[in-house]
Amino acid sequence: MPTEIVELIARVPEEEFFNFEYVKGILIKKFKLNADGFRQKFVQHQRTPENSWKDFIYEVTNYFQGWINDLNITDFDGLKNLFITDQVKKRVPQEVRDHFVDVWGTIAKPQDLADKLDGYECVRKTNRKPANLNPKVQQQWHVRSNTYSRDNGDHNVNQKSMKQEKGFPRSQYDRKNRPKFTCYSCGGEGHVKKFCEYEFRSR
DSSP states (O other), rough: OOHHHHHHHTTSSSGTEEEEEHHHHHHHHHOOOOOHHHHHHHHOOOOOOTSSSHHHHHHHHHHHHHHHHHHTOOOOHHHHHHHHHHHHHSSOOOOHHHTTTTTEEEEEEEHHHHHHHHHHHHHHHHSSSSOOHHHHHHHHHHHHHHHHHHHHHHHHHHHHHHHHHHSOOGGGTTTTTOOBOTTTTTOOSSSOOOOOOHHHOOO
16 A cells, blocks of 8 residues: 555554544545545546556546445436536536535535525525614614714805905005004104104104
8 A cells, every 4th residue: 555545544543443434534535535536536637648548548437436436326317417517516606616615526416506506696695785774773874964964064164254254355455555654752654663763863
């Protein structure tokens, strides 16, 4: 036996060492010698240059036989269903395959596969529907939304009015309308203390 198999069997508990079904299950799990594993080998197996075509046909035949034997297919109808199911599986998205990963390789009838896929899609469509809110909650939400919009609108209006109040009409900036300067020293208009002639004479 190959070294990998010997090492695997050597790790089997002593009380299960002579239990054929237990050892067989470990080997099948390790090397994927189940229906799906045989199917993959049957579909993907390639002939190597050192092997003859007879060897290649023998290997492919064994993989195919292991595939149908693991699924207990013994008649033409079962074989027909298996091939139809396999063709449908190839068109199923990967995320859906992952959902049925535990039973994917054991589904051999088209109707069984269709039931599982339709059920899966039905559940997904149901989960996508938005939850119906309680009427009271909806009413509160609308009230809050309208209040926010109204308050926000008033806020914008107040901002505009404040800006208008802060601003001065353009006419107030005309030179004619400007207030005249008054001197604190002599009380005259039109100049300030710094340029007052009375202030200079008093010095």
